[in-house]
Amino acid sequence: MTGDRTASPPSGVDPNTPSIARVYDYFLGGKDNFAADRELAEQVLKVAPNARATARANRNFLVRATEAVVEAGIRQFVDLGTGIPTSPNVHEVAQRINPDARVAYIDNDPIVLNHARALLAGIRTDVIAIEGDLRDPKDILDHPDLRAHLDLAQPVAILLVAMLHLLTDEDGPDRLVETIRDRIAPGSYLILSHLWDDPDGIARAGAEKYAHRKASAPVVPRTTAQIQRFFDGFELIEPGLVYLDQWRPTEDMIIAGAHDRFGLCAVGRKP
Numbered sequence: 001m002t003g004d005r006t007a008s009p010p011s012g013v014d015p016n017t018p019s020i021a022r023v024y025d026y027f028l029g030g031k032d033n034f035a036a037d038r039e040l041a042e043q044v045l046k047v048a049p050n051a052r053a054t055a056r057a058n059r060n061f062l063v064r065a066t067e068a069v070v071e072a073g074i075r076q077f078v079d080l081g082t083g084i085p086t087s088p089n090v091h092e093v094a095q096r097i098n099p100d101a102r103v104a105y106i107d108n109d110p111i112v113l114n115h116a117r118a119l120l121a122g123i124r125t126d127v128i129a130i131e132g133d134l135r136d137p138k139d140i141l142d143h144p145d146l147r148a149h150l151d152l153a154q155p156v157a158i159l160l161v162a163m164l165h166l167l168t169d170e171d172g173p174d175r176l177v178e179t180i181r182d183r184i185a186p187g188s189y190l191i192l193s194h195l196w197d198d199p200d201g202i203a204r205a206g207a208e209k210y211a212h213r214k215a216s217a218p219v220v221p222r223t224t225a226q227i228q229r230f231f232d233g234f235e236l237i238e239p240g241l242v243y244l245d246q247w248r249p250t251e252d253m254i255i256a257g258a259h260d261r262f263g264l265c266a267v268g269r270k271p
């Protein structure tokens with residue numbers, strides 16, 4: 001549906017309901033979005049003009065954190081809430097360092113699955129895409145394709161990057177993280193970022209726009225303490241829970257003075 005003006009949407013895709021994945025794609029400068037997504041994104045930008053920079057900072061954190069855990073010896077990845085493919089994708093980052101890395105992508109948005117499957121079709125056996133809803137975590141970790149693809153008895157990296165703030169407390173983000181923690185092997189990693197409930201209420205103002213336009217999922221900024229709690233049972237690796245741009249910044253980022261303050265992130269290791 002790139003440049004959707006003439007193309008009709010793929011089956012299962014509702015172009016009139018703003019989709020979290022497509023709005024995020026718009027913030028990242030992608031073309032896989034419809035008018036309803038762009039309108040919501042522009043509404044968000046009016047109250048949270050940082051949204052594009054935060055999306056980019058989040059994506060860059062994903063890359064640095066993935067590199068760090070591959071360098072620590074991880075070669076299996078489960079990317080929960082994958083988003084529309086954005087280069088470099090997790091498998092590209094991981095395989096640059098370890099060509100044997102294996103990745104399972106999981107999302108509940110049909111557009112994400114369409115794109116992921118088109119990208120992977122027939123060319124790879126080391127990367128799979130699975131449709132799954134993170135409100136049912138047991139079903140996901142028990143999915144036969146995932147079990148056939150990865151060995152959960154061995155350490156794995158779980159990515160929940162810009163994902164948990166799309167679950168209300170009732171949707172069970174705590175239950176999701178606990179289920180994962182209990183099922184993964186010692187030595188596994190949790191890579192997590194989350195929209196921060198900033199004291200000026202900017203993230204909340206943006207979140208209200210998603211609610212108002214009845215987007216495909218709610219947006220729930222959380223406090224530092226609430227985000228920290230997702231790491232119960234994990235040991236945070238350096239530098240701990242910090243703003244997106246503060247997690248092991250590259251020299252270029254330091255020189256450029258990168259300073260996004262709207263997302264918190266950390267990488268935890270299961271002892």
Ligand SMILES: C[S@@+](CC[C@H](N)C(=O)[O-])C[C@H]1O[C@@H](n2cnc3c(N)ncnc32)[C@H](O)[C@@H]1O
Binds near residue numbers: 058081112217
């Ligand atoms: C903001 S994007 C983040 C993409 C990627 N993780 C990143 O950080 O660049 C969030 C993704 O989570 C997916 N998502 C939202 N709620 C979900 C749910 N309940 N189950 C599975 N995926 C979900 C959306 O479809 C979207 O693709």
